[in-house]
Amino acid sequence: MLNKLITLIFLITSFSAFADKLVDAEIILPRSYAAPGQVRQIIIKVNVKKGWHTYWKNPGESGIAPDFTWHGDNYEIKNIHWPSPKYYENTGIVNYVYDGEILFIANLVIKPGTKDGQITIKADADFLVCKGNCVMQNLKLTSIITVDSKNRIETMQIHPLLSQAMDQLPRYPSKPALKQRGKKFSLTLPKKLNNKPAFFAFREDGVVSKKSSLKEGELTFESNEETELKGLLIFEDQSLIID
The missing domain is CATH 2.60.40.1250 (Thiol:disulfide interchange protein DsbD, N-terminal domain)
Incomplete structure (x- = not known):
């Protein structure tokens, strides 16, 4: 910081x-x-x-x-x-x-x-x-x-x-399947969006997601700091609240 x-x-x-x-x-x-x-x-x-x-x-x-x-x-x-x-x-x-x-x-x-x-x-x-x-x-x-x-x-x-x-406001999705192990996260995307590029934005100031990859509707990524998976799942034309 x-x-x-x-x-x-x-x-x-x-x-x-x-x-x-x-x-x-x-x-x-x-x-x-x-x-x-x-x-x-x-x-x-x-x-x-x-x-x-x-x-x-x-x-x-x-x-x-x-x-x-x-x-x-x-x-x-x-x-x-x-x-x-x-x-x-x-x-x-x-x-x-x-x-x-x-x-x-x-x-x-x-x-x-x-x-x-x-x-x-x-x-x-x-x-x-x-x-x-x-x-x-x-x-x-x-x-x-x-x-x-x-x-x-x-x-x-x-x-x-x-x-x-x-x-333009973020929406709440149906509860997504997610996994966390330390700084590593896995998040299953909604079916209608699982082929679209996606990024995760953490709610906490200064915390970002890196080394992300998308495969078969599952987004995996790492955070630069230890944190909870709370924030926004960002697509090109919308975002979803993960809380």
Whole structure:
């Protein structure tokens, strides 16, 4: 982990003087109002400049996960849901990354007792983006929601961007057959996916899978550190939660 930190400091400082705007982000409210005590889902829409990437919550052997710091007395943000990342390997270093458009989902809770009217949702968002070298991007995000304690008719229609974001979230499979012996793992893939390239991303920061092979629907691999088999099974167009 110390080597990872030293490498990151070098990469960031060696390029930060030339920093450009490489990330755009905004808070999108599928519903523009909420009653005190009510939970609303919000979307954090992020766009990373073409050719660059940022990281999943376990960035891998290098990198830093995106960080959101929320500011406000009348609400709380809970349970940020991370979309499926991509497996990325460069010069033997394994990372789990995002590029292009990223859609995070989070739960916004309006605190009980909040008076009716408009309140501002504020966040500081930090992204490390890389393309050979790395640049830290610091953004300030704001959005406004109307607090309305009166009853309103709720429609069942889902905002199209929320539906898209939900489609990008990892899924729970039927319980897979798995084996573990120290740092060596074996995982049987679902039948409909057993011919597709697959990678495993551990939940724990800095732990990665290496020396992987896929044969007859069984994925075998080793971790770089002693850990449990908890994380994501990543395919090209989806990922499955292994927990």
